[in-house]
Amino acid sequence: MSESVSISLPSHVPLYPLREIVAFPFMIFPLFLKDEELVSFEEMLGHEQLVVVVRIKEEPASGTPPLLWEIGTLCKVNQIYRLPEGGGKVVLEGLSRVRVEEMVAVEPFLQARCEPIHEFVEKSVVAEALVQSLNALLKIALSYGRPLPDDVMKMIDLIDNPARLADLVALYVNLPLDDQQRLLETIDPLERLKKVYMHLTAEVQRLQVKNEVQTEVTKRVGKSQKEYLLREQMKQIQEELGEDDSRSAELTDLKRKLEAAGMPSEVRKIADKEFRRLERINPASPEYTVSRTYLDYLAGMPWQNATTDNNDINQAEAVLDEDHYDLTKVKERILEYLAVRSLRERMKGPILCFVGPPGVGKTSLGKSIARALGRTFIRVSLGGMRDEAEIRGHRRTYIGALPGRIIQELYRCGSNNPVFMLDEVDKIGLDFRGDPASALLEVLDPEQNYTFTDHYLDVPFDLSHVMFITTANLLDPIPAALKDRMEVIQLSGYTDEEKEKIAVRYLIPKEVEENGLAKSPPAFATAAISKVIGDYTREAGVRNLQRSIASVCRKVAKEITQGKPPRETITPEVVEELLGPRKFFNEVAAEKDRSGVVTGLAWTESGGDIIFVEATRMKGKGELILTGSLGDVMKESARAALSFVRANAVEWGIDEAAFEGTDLHIHVPAGAIPKDGPSAGVTMATAIVSLLAGRLARRDVAMTGEISLTGRVLAIGGLKEKVLAARRAGVKKVVAPSRNRENLEEIPEEVRNELEFVFVDDVREAIAMALQ
The missing domain is CATH 1.20.58.1480 (Methane Monooxygenase Hydroxylase; Chain G, domain 1)
Known part of the structure; x- marks a missing residue:
């Protein structure tokens, strides 16, 4: 069975060419026309409101009709209306296919004879x-x-x-x-x-x-891939808008930095390989940040960047003298380094270790050395450091990995020859995370540190140009292998005269400025400075002295703000008024000579100090009682002293029966303070003889020395600090081992002139000198 669709057409039908659309039967579509086109279109239509639309096959030359396709669509005009903004809209509905048989008119509009196509x-x-x-x-x-x-x-x-x-x-x-x-x-x-x-x-x-x-x-794409797709789309949008691609600019800038870093060839190969890997990583991936940070460190390390040294020895000496008083050994060592540096350009940096009590200027001395050399100064505190990775860094496989402090600080300062101060090297900790002191062995060895390899960078970096300075209060806690790599320079405590000059030159001007007294600075009398030093501070350094001067300046500033007249001169009376009652007393001068109480000398972290060894006896079983928070070595010295006295009791008129049925008690006051060391042996032996022989001990005689069972007096350390403590306490005579006679040169001349020194080889000589 078949069915046909028949449509009757006029002999001539208006024809409208189309460019961007193909019209089908049963299709309803709009045509948007300009004003003049709309007028022509209305004139073209007949009463039937029919029009044939045909797509243009080829664009015509000027003045010729267009070449059209043979098959078009007969359309009915459903609606024509004008738009408010101009022009008009014509709505057409497709009826059936037609074949264009012949073009019958071109002007004023196209007309053609068309034959409908009957579809079976x-x-x-x-x-x-x-x-x-x-x-x-x-x-x-x-x-x-x-x-x-x-x-x-x-x-x-x-x-x-x-x-x-x-x-x-x-x-x-x-x-x-x-x-x-x-x-x-x-x-x-x-x-x-x-x-x-x-x-x-x-x-x-x-x-x-x-x-x-x-x-x-x-299924496979997660959050990072989604972000990557969005970034790629954003990149395409930015390219279309003519905007710069931030990632491309970032990588270009990083590549330029790598090229300009001046790194060695083997390091450059690793950097180039990592950069090619970075280009392939999705920016949203965590690996991108890790790789980017690693390349930033490689590009920012001072492979070739170095500051120019100031080889003018006279100028360097002037800078050191301007910042610090005395410290002759240290200044001499720095000037030696500069002298060699000026004669030999390529040399390895020294590894110095400043050892001394707190407050003598070890850390500030490092800053002065950097200023004298014209170098960058870096300071890292090692106190309490327990993790070896703090020195060598972490492997990049760990999340949040970073280089060690050595590489980090060099990266920040931008120079490969700074003055690098490692503060408090004697206070490094040790636990399951590693031993930082052992990690420092390579850093502080000029024969090895030219290829120092940090775990994070994983490439060698030359540390031989760096001038390393370490500081410590004690040498004993420093491992022997680390101590062997450093040149130790001892910094002793200051004498009262040195403290006075430091106060006048440095401390007082600084505190006057910091406390707002620069416009009307008060004058500190010499006697006032001496009173602060003697009555309000007892230290090897000058830290407490500076605090006391600052306290005086603050109180003067407070008086000025309260409307009181400013003090022009700071006298000893003013010091006592502002700082209150004195804190320290001359312990030796205030005491009388007593039996069984002998003055000794001790070395501490904060310098020297005097100690009093007291001995007494009571009925008992012949035991030796030791108190005063004594260490094992000091207890052994007490036993050795007692054994020596018992063996030679006849020499001092001591009855052998005195040791039977009698307990001896030796006590060192300031019992809350731990004490240890062998240098109190002579003092303990003298105290025992003084007690048992009933002879008074001179309080103005202080002694130090290790004792042997045969009575020999052995050498001790820290003589300068002990002598300075004796002078502060008002001692007139110092008894010391003969083997320490050479150390007398370290003691300032003004101190040597005030004290009488007696050097002994045998305990008997010391006892004879100390007892009346």
């Missing part, structure tokens, strides 16, 4: 199968995200005419204009339906593949 619709099993398959494909396409208006889907479900269904589906399949024109020119409805079916099948296959890929990608 054959209803068969094949047609029904194609219609059903087409419906099914449309629904599959819709499920894959191909959008179709709801009314179109309802219309498709109701259409059973293959010709009309083919034309309707062709409108909603993404086909090029030429393919759409071929479908329009396909007269046979069944053939046209087959073509539409093939196009739709291809479209569904594309949608299916796209959906499968999208599903697979969604």
Whole structure:
């Protein structure tokens, strides 16, 4: 069974050419025209309101009609209305296909003689199968995200005419204009339906593949990949807008820094390899940040950057003298280094270790050395450091890995030859995380540190140009291997005269300035400074002296702000008024000579100090009682002293029976302070003889020395600090081992002139000197 559709046409039909659209039967579409085009279009229409639209095949030359396709569509004009902003809109509805037989007019508008195309619709099993398959494909396409208006889907479900269904589906399949024109020119409805079916099948296959890929990608793509896609889209958008790509600019800048860093060839190879890896990493990945930070450190390290040394020895000496008083040994060592540096340009930096009590200027001396040399100064405190990675850094495999403090500070200062101060090297800790002191062995060895390898950088860096300075209060806690790599320079405490000069030159001007007294600075009398030193401070350094001077300045500033007249001169009376009662007393001068109480000398971290060894006896079982927070070595010295006295009791008129049924008690006051060391042996022996022989001990005689069982007096350390403490306490005579006679040169001349020194080889000589 067949069915035909017939339409009658006028002899001449107005013709309108199309460029960007192919019109199909049953299709409703708009045309937007300008004002003049709209007027021409209205004049072109006849009473029937019919027009044939045909797609232009080739653009015409000027003055000639366009070349059109043979098959077009007869359309009915449903609506014409003008737009408020100008121009108009014409709504057309496709009726049927027509064949353009002949062009009959060009002016004032195109007219043609057209013949309607009669489409035979054959209803068969094949047609029904194609219609059903087409419906099914449309629904599959819709499920894959191909959008179709709801009314179109309802219309498709109701259409059973293959010709009309083919034309309707062709409108909603993404086909090029030429393919759409071929479908329009396909007269046979069944053939046209087959073509539409093939196009739709291809479209569904594309949608299916796209959906499968999208599903697979969604499974694999996480947050970082999503961000990467967005960044890539942003990059494309920025390129379209002509904006700079920030990542590209960042990598370009990093590459330029790597090229200008001046790193060695083997390091440059590693950096180039890491940079190529960085280019391939997704910026949103954590690995990108790790790699970028690593390259930043490589590019920022001072491989070739160095400051120019000031080789003017006289100028350097002037700088050191300006900042610090005395410290002759240290200044001499720095000037020696400069002298050699001026004669030999390529030399390894020295490794110095300043050892001395607190407050003598070890740390500030490092700053002065850097200023004298014209170098950058770096200070790192090692006190309490327990993790070896603080020195050598962490491996880059760890999250949050960083280089060690050595590399970090060199990176910050931008110079490969700074003065690098490692403060408090004697207070390094040790636990399960490693031993930082052992990690310093390579750093502080000029024979090894030219290839120092930090765990983070994992490439060698030359530390031989760095001038390392370490500071410590004690040498004993420093491991022997580390101590062997450093040149130790001892910094002793200051005498009262030196403290007075330091106060006048440095401390008073500084505190006057810092406490706002620069406009009307008070004058400190010499006696006032001496009173602060003697009555309010007892130390080897000058830290407490500075605090006391600052306290005086603050109180003067307070009086000024209260409207009181400013003090012009600070006298000893003013010092006592402002600082209150004296804190320290001359312990030796205030005491009388007593039996069994002997003055000794001790060395402490904060300098020297005097101690009193007291001995007494009571009925008992012949035991020796030791108190005063004594260490094991000091207890052994007491036993050795007692054994020596018992063995030679006859020499001092001591009865042997005095040791029987009697307990001896030796006590060292200031019991809360731990005491240890062998240098109190002579003092303890003298105290025991003084007690048992009943002879008074001179309080103005202080002694030090280690005792042996045969009575020999052995050498001790820290003689200068002990002598300075004796002088502060008012001692007149110092008894010391003969082997320490050479250390007398270290003691300032004004101190030597005030004290009487007696050097002994045997305890008997010391006892004879100390007892009346």
